[in-house]
Structure formats: C-alpha cells, structure tokens
Amino acid sequence: MTISPQEAGRVVEARSVSKSYGPVRALHEVSITVRPGAVHALVGENGAGKSTLAKVLAGIEPPSSGTMSLGGAPYAPRDRAEAKRRGINMVPQQLSLVGELSLVENYLVVGSRPFVNRRSARSLLAATLDRARVEVDLDAPTASLTHSHRQLGEIVVALAEGAHTLILDEPTASLGPLEVGGLFEHLRSLCELGTAIVLITHRLDEVRQVADDLTVLSHGLEVHHGSATGLQPAEIARLMVGELPELAPRAARTRGAVTLRAEAVVAQSTRDARLDGVDLAVHAGEVVGLAGVAGSGQNLLLDVLAGFVPPRSGTVTLEGSRTVTITGSRASTAAAERGGATASTLRAAGLAWIPEDRRDAVVPTMSLRENLAVYSSARGRRADARSRPQGSDDVSAAGRLAAFDVRPARPELLAAGLSGGNQQKLLAARELGAAQTPSAVLAYGPTQGLDLRAAQAIRERLVDLAAAGAAVLVASHDLEEVRAVADRIVVMFGGRIVADLPIAEATTERLGRAMAGLPADDTPRPTLPEEPAP
Numbered sequence: 001m002t003i004s005p006q007e008a009g010r011v012v013e014a015r016s017v018s019k020s021y022g023p024v025r026a027l028h029e030v031s032i033t034v035r036p037g038a039v040h041a042l043v044g045e046n047g048a049g050k051s052t053l054a055k056v057l058a059g060i061e062p063p064s065s066g067t068m069s070l071g072g073a074p075y076a077p078r079d080r081a082e083a084k085r086r087g088i089n090m091v092p093q094q095l096s097l098v099g100e101l102s103l104v105e106n107y108l109v110v111g112s113r114p115f116v117n118r119r120s121a122r123s124l125l126a127a128t129l130d131r132a133r134v135e136v137d138l139d140a141p142t143a144s145l146t147h148s149h150r151q152l153g154e155i156v157v158a159l160a161e162g163a164h165t166l167i168l169d170e171p172t173a174s175l176g177p178l179e180v181g182g183l184f185e186h187l188r189s190l191c192e193l194g195t196a197i198v199l200i201t202h203r204l205d206e207v208r209q210v211a212d213d214l215t216v217l218s219h220g221l222e223v224h225h226g227s228a229t230g231l232q233p234a235e236i237a238r239l240m241v242g243e244l245p246e247l248a249p250r251a252a253r254t255r256g257a258v259t260l261r262a263e264a265v266v267a268q269s270t271r272d273a274r275l276d277g278v279d280l281a282v283h284a285g286e287v288v289g290l291a292g293v294a295g296s297g298q299n300l301l302l303d304v305l306a307g308f309v310p311p312r313s314g315t316v317t318l319e320g321s322r323t324v325t326i327t328g329s330r331a332s333t334a335a336a337e338r339g340g341a342t343a344s345t346l347r348a349a350g351l352a353w354i355p356e357d358r359r360d361a362v363v364p365t366m367s368l369r370e371n372l373a374v375y376s377s378a379r380g381r382r383a384d385a386r387s388r389p390q391g392s393d394d395v396s397a398a399g400r401l402a403a404f405d406v407r408p409a410r411p412e413l414l415a416a417g418l419s420g421g422n423q424q425k426l427l428a429a430r431e432l433g434a435a436q437t438p439s440a441v442l443a444y445g446p447t448q449g450l451d452l453r454a455a456q457a458i459r460e461r462l463v464d465l466a467a468a469g470a471a472v473l474v475a476s477h478d479l480e481e482v483r484a485v486a487d488r489i490v491v492m493f494g495g496r497i498v499a500d501l502p503i504a505e506a507t508t509e510r511l512g513r514a515m516a517g518l519p520a521d522d523t524p525r526p527t528l529p530e531e532p533a534p
C-alpha cells in the first residue's frame with residue numbers, strides 16, 4: 001500500500017516501549033507501526049499486554065521507557081486529552097457512555113472542543129454518522145440502545161472528536177455474528193476514509209476477516225509483527241499460545257430431575273424484549289445453551305432466573321439445597337418471608353451466576369481473596385473463617401486462583417490490577433470453583449474476553465459441573481461458545497422460546513432460521529408477539 005504525504009502525517013509508531021506496574025512487567029520493548037487506512041489487529045493471551053499497549057498509545061498510561069512518534073514527529077502525550085487532540089482515541093473494553101444521556105449529550109460531556117452548543121454538537125455527530133455510513137439514534141438515552149449501537153455510538157463520538165487513529169479494545173466481545181458483520185462493514189468504510197484502526201480481539205477468525213496488519217504479544221513481548229493477509233486462525237493461535245491441548249471428550253452424563261424451571265413467565269424491562277409466557281426446564285446433569293439475536297429476551301430471562309427482575313406473572317423454581325420459588329415479585333421460601341432478597345435466596349440455595357457484564361460481579365477495589373469470598377461474607381460467614389487456622393483462607397484462595405489460571409494468582413492483589421480476561425477468570429473461580437457443586441449455573445458469555453486456552457478450560461469446567469449434577473444454562477452471543485458445551489440449544493425470538501433443538505440437530509442453518517424468527521421450514525414468517533406496552 002502506498003501512503004500519501006497527508007496520510008504519512010498520521011503514521012503512529014512506538015519503538016521499544018516498556019511498561020511496568022510495580023514488579024509486573026506488562027510490556028517489554030514492544031514496537032508497532034500503525035498505518036492510516038488499515039486495520040491493525042492486536043492479539044495475545046490474557047495478560048499479554050494488549051490493553052496496556054493500547055493505553056500507552058492513547059495517552060492513558062505513560063510508558064516506563066521507549067519512544068513514540070506521530071507522522072515522524074515526537075509523540076509523548078501527557079494524558080488522554082492530549083492524545084485525543086493529536087487524533088488518537090481509544091474505545092475501552094468497558095464502554096464509557098453515560099446511560100441516561102443521549103449520544104449528543106455524551107459528546108458534550110467528553111468533547112474536547114470548547115464552547116460547542118447542543119445544536120452544533122448534534123450536526124457534527126450527524127455528519128460523522130453520515131460519513132461513516134452508520135445509523136444510530138443520537139437523541140435516545142444510550143442505555144436504551146442495543147449494545148452494538150452503543151459501541152458504534154462510542155466510535156462515532158471518538159470520530160467526531162477528530163480521531164484519525166482509533167483503538168478498539170475487544171469491541172466484538174459481546175456482539176453476535178450479525179452485529180460483528182455490521183461493525184466490520186463500518187470499520188472498512190472508516191479505513192477507506194483514511195482512518196487507522198487498532199483492533200484488539202480474541203476471536204482469531206476476525207483477524208482473517210478484517211485485518212491488514214497483525215501484532216501478536218505474549219507475556220509482554222512482541223512475538224510477531226507483519227501482514228495479516230493469508231494467515232489462518234490456527235497459525236495465529238500457535239503464535240499466541242503454542243499448541244492447544246485437544247478438547248477432552250465429553251464424559252457420559254445422565255439427565256436427572258428438573259432443577260431449574262420457568263413456567264409461563266411474563267416479565268418486562270426497558271433493555272430487552274418482554275418475556276411473553278416463557279417455559280423452560282433445565283435438568284440436573286445437562287447443559288442447555290440459550291441463543292438469540294440481541295434483544296430477543298435472553299438477558300431478561302436470565303435476570304428473572306437469577307432473581308434480579310421479578311416476573312409479572314408465572315413462576316421460577318430452583319430445586320437446590322432447598323426449594324426456592326419465585327412467583328410474581330416475591331420469593332416464597334421461609335428465608336424470603338423473613339425478608340431475604342430473592343437473588344441472595346437463590347444463591348444461598350446453590351445458584352452460581354456469571355453475568356454478561358463482569359462489572360456487575362467483580363469489585364475492582366477489593367482484593368482477589370475478598371472477591372472470592374464476597375457472597376459468603378455477605379451471608380455472615382466471616383465468623384466461620386475466624387475459627388480456621390490463620391492464613392488458611394489465603395491458601396485456599398491461592399489454590400482456587402491457580403486452578404482457574406488467574407494471573408497473577410496472588411490473593412492480596414486488588415482485582416483492579418488484573419487484565420480484563422483475568423478478571424473474568426476470577427469471576428469463574430468464584431462461581432464455578434467452590435468445593436461444593438452448585439445446584440444450578442447461569443452463565444452469560446462465560447468465556448468473554450478469554451484467550452483460547454482459558455476459554456477451553458472454562459467450557460470444560462461447565463461440562464464437568466453438569467457431570468457432577470448441576471443444571472447448567474449458558475447464554476452467549478457467540479454460537480460457537482454455546483455449541484461447544486450444550487446438550488441442547490434453546491432459541492429465543494421476540495421474548496418467546498421458538499426452538500428447542502438437541503445438539504445433533506442444532507445446525508447453523510436451523511439455529512439461524514430460529515434466531516431470525518423463521519419457522520424450521522420455508523413457510524412464511526410467524527406473527528410477531530405484540531409490542532411491549534409503553
């Protein structure tokens with residue numbers, strides 16, 4: 001590719017950049033060249049240093065040593081605002097839009113241009129949308145937008161701030177295949193306009209689909225830097241982690257009685273399709289996959305099953321260490337009648353819960369040990385700990401962290417110091433690593449942000465828990481994730497369950513049709529359920 005003089009002014013280079021956090025060496029003499037008009041994929045296993053490199057490029061963290069340049073001129077941003085002024089902006093792993101505010105209002109909050117009024121901010125964003133060929137509602141509260149629209153909205157805000165180099169930290173981690181396709185189309189349009197994109201991803205197939213250049217990091221070192229063209233996912237995986245162990249063959253399991261049941265559940269939330277009489281039974285010893293395009297009701301169903309959203313009508317039952325029944329908006333166990341909250345009543349009865357957004361479950365300001373113990377502490381179990389030998393908690397916490405390969409496996413560290421993938425492993429260690437098998441597991445995208453090896457370990461753990469008698473329900477935007485573990489796949493569309501397929505019958509074609517609300521054969525579309533009441 002030939003670079004015009006104007007574009008040459010935008011080549012971002014980092015030379016021998018290192019970054020340490022105390023004793024942790026996150027980056028060691030890494031060099032990268034980011035070209036205008038190209039997608040540069042940045043891959044590596046969890047904790048390899050990808051986000052750190054992104055933060056250094058975006059002025060969020062200063063490097064410990066090394067130099068950077070922009071268009072040949074020195075580039076050493078003092079902070080993020082300076083990086084933005086020079087045209088380099090980052091969309092973080094966890095989106096930073098304020099949910100109650102619209103995109104226009106969010107832009108007014110973060111925009112670096114002084115004295116921009118609402119009308120000119122709106123027209124600037126509208127023009128940016130147009131240029132990037134994106135359609136997103138500029139005036140609705142961003143919390144009411146789908147995840148992919150929020151993602152695009154955040155990109156549009158960054159572009160409106162004048163970014164010529166955009167760094168996207170795992171933008172596809174919680175998007176479904178259709179949304180990923182849409183996002184990539186937009187990224188390609190941006191590249192045609194000369195924007196440079198650094199794309200951090202764990203989905204190696206995406207590198208083949210969209211990337212021009214590739215940098216692979218491993219343990220803070222750069223192990224590959226070059227063209228992405230023609231590289232197959234398996235080759236990239238080998239560069240990242242060496243050979244992957246074969247998936248263990250699935251152990252034979254027997255399906256037991258129903259452990260988790262939803263009957264005629266009707267529920268409503270502002271973020272998802274209204275549940276319209278959902279029946280679902282998950283048996284002890286089975287893994288059920290839950291699929292659906294975003295907004296089909298799967299988020300709300302899991303929130304109802306986890307006790308966070310009370311159903312308007314219908315019943316949820318967990319046959320755990322005791323039976324918990326939720327009807328309408330109340331849990332009817334003795335504990336709940338004494339005032340116990342529904343979600344914690346379910347937990348106390350043996351429900352494990354991995355939410356879609358790990359920020360709902362991991363407390364960054366607490367240590368890893370405190371994060372592991374947070375629910376038992378909340379139930380007043382600290383007193384038990386006092387009677388144990390001193391330090392035994394730390395030993396068991398360290399063992400649990402090591403078993404889930406949390407790096408570093410040091411119980412006293414704050415969770416904030418872990419990379420995103422390692423926080424996800426910490427969550428899995430808490431929810432799936434207790435000595436006692438949970439009665440039921442609800443997991444939404446349990447391998448989000450995990451590298452191949454870590455994702456494989458979590459999948460095996462879910463299957464092992466089912467073999468040990470748990471009823472496991474796994475929802476994901478990533479069909480491959482669901483398919484890798486499930487014995488059957490239930491598909492939601494428009495707030496209803498529209499298909500329930502044994503894994504052997506869950507072909508891409510059949511799942512795709514069900515997810516689009518089409519019947520199994522070629523007959524016309526079914527009538528959609530009524531619109532939720534305003």
Ligand SMILES: Nc1ncnc2c1ncn2[C@@H]1O[C@H](COP(=O)(O)OP(=O)(O)OP(=O)(O)O)[C@@H](O)[C@H]1O
Pocket residue numbers: 021024025026044045046047048049050051052053407408416417418419420421422449
């Ligand atoms: N604020 C921090 N304090 C201490 N250590 C940190 C901090 N941020 C990152 N680290 C450490 O630096 C290393 C690299 O982390 P980084 O977040 O860059 O990894 P990553 O490749 O983005 O991982 P992931 O795929 O899990 O997001 C890790 O060992 C991490 O624990």
